[in-house]
Amino acid sequence: MSCSSWSNSVPACVQLPPPAALAASIPPAAPLRIALRWSNHSFATGIDVQRATNPTFTSGPGTTAIGVGDNHLDPAVAADTTYYYRVRTTYLGASSPWSTVATVITPPTPGMPTAVSATATAPAPDTATVILSWTASTPPGPGAGFIVQRGTEPTFTREVATFTVTGRGFTNTGLARGVTYLYRIRSYNVVGASPFTGPVPVTTPP
Numbered sequence: 477m478s479c480s481s482w483s484n485s486v487p488a489c490v491q492l493p494p495p496a497a498l499a500a501s502i503p504p505a506a507p508l509r510i511a512l513r514w515s516n517h518s519f520a521t522g523i524d525v526q527r528a529t530n531p532t533f534t535s536g537p538g539t540t541a542i543g544v545g546d547n548h549l550d551p552a553v554a555a556d557t558t559y560y561y562r563v564r565t566t567y568l569g570a571s572s573p574w575s576t577v578a579t580v581i582t583p584p585t586p587g588m589p590t591a592v593s594a595t596a597t598a599p600a601p602d603t604a605t606v607i608l609s610w611t612a613s614t615p616p617g618p619g620a621g622f623i624v625q626r627g628t629e630p631t632f633t634r635e636v637a638t639f640t641v642t643g644r645g646f647t648n649t650g651l652a653r654g655v656t657y658l659y660r661i662r663s664y665n666v667v668g669a670s671p672f673t674g675p676v677p678v679t680t681p682p
Contacts, residue, residue, distance in 0.1 A: 492572035520565030587613025604680035
């Protein structure tokens with residue numbers, strides 16, 4: 477039995493479609509990261525993720541090769557920055573065209589609240605209520621909120637109560653009558669937290 481010689485070789489071309497529906501978002505829990513998701517329906521064995529700080533990918537570009545999948549978490553990002561992302565599939569040295577571009581803006585470092593005011597009332601016979609309001613210095617964003625602390629001395633080392641709120645105001649009920657309380661506030665988001673404001677004293681009605 478004998479075998480024939482091989483036929484002429486025929487070149488083959490691998491056609492990889494680009495990933496679809498690329499989306500970028502900021503998870504609401506610290507630390508600051510950017511989450512990417514996309515749809516991949518090819519037989520690729522890898523993914524290239526490219527990030528830049530301009531839409532033409534000529535400023536600060538960086539490419540990360542990851543295993544085949546449909547998501548990626550980028551932890552190496554800075555606050556108050558616009559990032560542009562695109563992805564492509566790879567297979568045996570070949571690569572697909574780049575996907576459409578996803579854009580995301582990271583939040584700034586939170587600023588200290590301003591214009592803090594405190595008003596005391598006595599809506600019940602034996603207790604008092606303090607109503608706080610303030611102005612936020614940082615736009616709302618993922619994982620943003622405020623920490624309100626209440627104490628009975630300016631150093632906030634005794635009888636300290638801490639509250640977490642999402643709005644720009646807080647009502648503290650069930651307080652003792654005829655007592656001077658001090659309040660301070662700071663803002664936070666996924667980037668970090670601002671310094672506390674100075675203590676704001678308020679005396680409840682006798």
